[in-house]
Amino acid sequence: MSVLVFVEGLNGEIKKSSLEAASYGSQVAQQLGTTATAVAIGEVHEEALARLGEQGISKVLYDADSRLNQFVADAYVKVIAKAAQQENAKVLVFSNSNIGAAVGAKLAVRLNGALATNVTSLPKTDGGQFVVTRGVFSGKAFADVNLAGDVKIIAVKKNAFEITQAAGNTAMVEKLSAELSDADFAAAPKETVMQDTEGGVLLQEAEIVVSGGRGLKGPENWHLVEDLAKALGAATACSKPVSDLDWRPHHEHVGQTGITVSPNLYIAIGISGAIQHLAGVNSSKVIVVINKDPEAPFFKAADYGIVGDAFEVVPKLIEAARALDK
Amino acid sequence: MKILVCISNVPDTTSKINFTADNKEFDKNGVQYVINPWDEYALTRAIELKEAKGGTVTVLNVGEADAEPNIRKALAIGADDAIRVNAKPVDAFFVAQQIAAVAKEGNYDMILMGKESIDYNGSQVHGMVGELLGIPSVVPAFKLDMLDDSTARLEREIEGGKEVVEVKLPFVASAQQPMSEPRIPNMRGIMTARTKPLAVKEPVGAEAKAEYVGYSKPEKKGGVKMIDPENAGELITLLRNEAKVL
CATH class of the missing domain: 3.40.50.620 (HUPs)
Structure with missing residues (x-):
C-alpha cells in the first residue's frame, strides 16, 4: 500500500x-x-x-x-x-x-x-x-x-x-x-479563459491579500488597493457589497458566499467586518484592519489596526512597503 | 424539461456557531435556519429556465421535518413541488445516494444544487451524484443557459479563470454567484406554496463513510495592536519585524 x-x-x-x-x-x-x-x-x-x-x-x-x-x-x-x-x-x-x-x-x-x-x-x-x-x-x-x-x-x-x-x-x-x-x-471544455492576474498572484493561493470595501467610495479609487498589493506582492480582493455593486468582479469577493482565503497576511481597507466576511478570512494568520470607524466590528478580529481615513493612511503604507528591501 | 434542485437547511449566515457542552453536537439553540445561500442561486436559475422554456422544478431536501418551513419557502419562490427524504443528512455520501435514488426514479434532465453548503462546506455531493448516476457534473458553475432542447452551456470557475462547457442533458451542476439573483417570495407565492405537493419519502439503504466525532472553535485572537494613523508606515515595520509576514 x-x-x-x-x-x-x-x-x-x-x-x-x-x-x-x-x-x-x-x-x-x-x-x-x-x-x-x-x-x-x-x-x-x-x-x-x-x-x-x-x-x-x-x-x-x-x-x-x-x-x-x-x-x-x-x-x-x-x-x-x-x-x-x-x-x-x-x-x-x-x-x-x-x-x-x-x-x-x-x-x-x-x-x-x-x-x-x-x-x-x-x-x-x-x-x-x-x-x-x-x-x-x-x-x-x-x-x-x-x-x-x-x-x-x-x-x-x-x-x-x-x-x-x-x-x-x-x-x-x-x-x-x-x-x-x-x-x-465528452464534457471537455470548449474554451478556457484565464484572467489577467496582476503580478500573477492567484487569490486562493496568495500569501498576502489586500482587500477593499465600500469605505473606498468607488471603483475609481481601487488604485490604492492595487498599488499596495503590488508593493507587497499580494493578490487583491474585495467585500461582498463591492462585488454586488459591480465595482469589482465576483471572483474577487471574499467571504462566506464568496472565496475563503487563509493567507499569512490579510489587509482589509474600508471593510467593516460583517460576520459573513469574517467567515471567509478568519483563518488568515495575521489580519490588519484599516477603517475610519473605531467601532467597526472587524477590529475585534484583527491583530493590527489603524483608525483613520484610507485615503490618507494607504498612501503612507504604499510608500513604506515600496521602501522595504525585498 | 424536468429540473431537480437540491437544497439544504442551514444556520443563517449571521448565526453564532456553538456546540453542546461535550463538543459532540452542533447546538441548534436559538439558531435560525435558512435555505443554503448557494442553493438559492441554483433554485432561482431553475425557475428562470422554467419560466423561459417551460417544464417543472422539483425541490429536494434530505433532512428531518424541521426543514419543511424552508422547503415551503422554496415552493413560494416558484418551485412546483417538493420531496423530502426523511433522514438525518449524516454525511455527503449518504446524502448523495439519496439524491441519486430520487433522481433516477424521477428521470430529471438537470440536477442543480449550490456549490457547497455553508454548514459543512464539503463541496462533495454534486460530484458524487454525477458519478453515481454516470452523468457529467459541472462544478462550480456561475452561468447556465440552454443552447437547444438537449444541450446546455455552462461557465465554470477554475482557479485563475473560467471554462466554457457544453453538455447534453442530463447532467449535474453546482451553482455559485452570479448565476442568478435570488428572489424573495411574494404574497401570492406564499399562498400558493401552502397547497403545492410536498412528498415525504423514506431513505434508501445507504452507508455513511464519514463520522463526525467532535467539534472545536478557532482560537481567539490575542487582541488588536493599534497604530497611530499619522505614523501608518510603522505598520509595515511591525509586519516585517514583529509578525514576520513580510
Whole structure:
C-alpha cells in the first residue's frame, strides 16, 4: 500500500497548493510506514516533477496525454484511479481546489472511499481510527471526522500546511497511460479563459491579500488597493457589497458566499467586518484592519489596526512597503 | 424539461456557531435556519429556465421535518413541488445516494444544487451524484443557459479563470454567484406554496463513510495592536519585524 498525491500543474510548474498536498502526503506516508507517490496530469515539466522529491515524494506517475492539458473530470478520474490501483493506494491526497474537490468526490464513489475536504490536520491514527480535522461552518469552527473504510481521500485546505523542503532529493518519474477514449472527453471544455492576474498572484493561493470595501467610495479609487498589493506582492480582493455593486468582479469577493482565503497576511481597507466576511478570512494568520470607524466590528478580529481615513493612511503604507528591501 | 434542485437547511449566515457542552453536537439553540445561500442561486436559475422554456422544478431536501418551513419557502419562490427524504443528512455520501435514488426514479434532465453548503462546506455531493448516476457534473458553475432542447452551456470557475462547457442533458451542476439573483417570495407565492405537493419519502439503504466525532472553535485572537494613523508606515515595520509576514 502507499499514499497517492494528485498534483496540479500551472504553466509547466507544480501549483503551490499541490506542493502543500505533496508535503502533507509524504508526512502521512511516514506516519503509516510507507512511501508517497504523486500522480501528475497534462502539461508539467519533467524537472518540476522530479523536484517533488524535495517534498518527500519518491515516485511520480505522469500521464502526458495532451488532451489532459485542460481539466476534464471524467478523464482525470480515470487516470488517478489507474494510478491508485497500480500503487495499491489506501490514502489519496488532493489540494482542496476546484479541481481537487471535483475529482475527489467522483473518486470517492468509484473507489468506495471515505472523503474529507477542507482538511486542516494530519490524521490521528490510534486505535484503528483515521481522524482528520476539517474546517466547517464557513471558517467559524472545526470538526473532527473519522473516515471509515479501506480507502481514505483527503483534500487539504490551501495555505494550511508548510511546504517541506529536503533540498536535492529527486523523485523517480514514470510514464503512466490510462488509455483514455473519446468518451472520457465528452464534457471537455470548449474554451478556457484565464484572467489577467496582476503580478500573477492567484487569490486562493496568495500569501498576502489586500482587500477593499465600500469605505473606498468607488471603483475609481481601487488604485490604492492595487498599488499596495503590488508593493507587497499580494493578490487583491474585495467585500461582498463591492462585488454586488459591480465595482469589482465576483471572483474577487471574499467571504462566506464568496472565496475563503487563509493567507499569512490579510489587509482589509474600508471593510467593516460583517460576520459573513469574517467567515471567509478568519483563518488568515495575521489580519490588519484599516477603517475610519473605531467601532467597526472587524477590529475585534484583527491583530493590527489603524483608525483613520484610507485615503490618507494607504498612501503612507504604499510608500513604506515600496521602501522595504525585498 | 424536468429540473431537480437540491437544497439544504442551514444556520443563517449571521448565526453564532456553538456546540453542546461535550463538543459532540452542533447546538441548534436559538439558531435560525435558512435555505443554503448557494442553493438559492441554483433554485432561482431553475425557475428562470422554467419560466423561459417551460417544464417543472422539483425541490429536494434530505433532512428531518424541521426543514419543511424552508422547503415551503422554496415552493413560494416558484418551485412546483417538493420531496423530502426523511433522514438525518449524516454525511455527503449518504446524502448523495439519496439524491441519486430520487433522481433516477424521477428521470430529471438537470440536477442543480449550490456549490457547497455553508454548514459543512464539503463541496462533495454534486460530484458524487454525477458519478453515481454516470452523468457529467459541472462544478462550480456561475452561468447556465440552454443552447437547444438537449444541450446546455455552462461557465465554470477554475482557479485563475473560467471554462466554457457544453453538455447534453442530463447532467449535474453546482451553482455559485452570479448565476442568478435570488428572489424573495411574494404574497401570492406564499399562498400558493401552502397547497403545492410536498412528498415525504423514506431513505434508501445507504452507508455513511464519514463520522463526525467532535467539534472545536478557532482560537481567539490575542487582541488588536493599534497604530497611530499619522505614523501608518510603522505598520509595515511591525509586519516585517514583529509578525514576520513580510
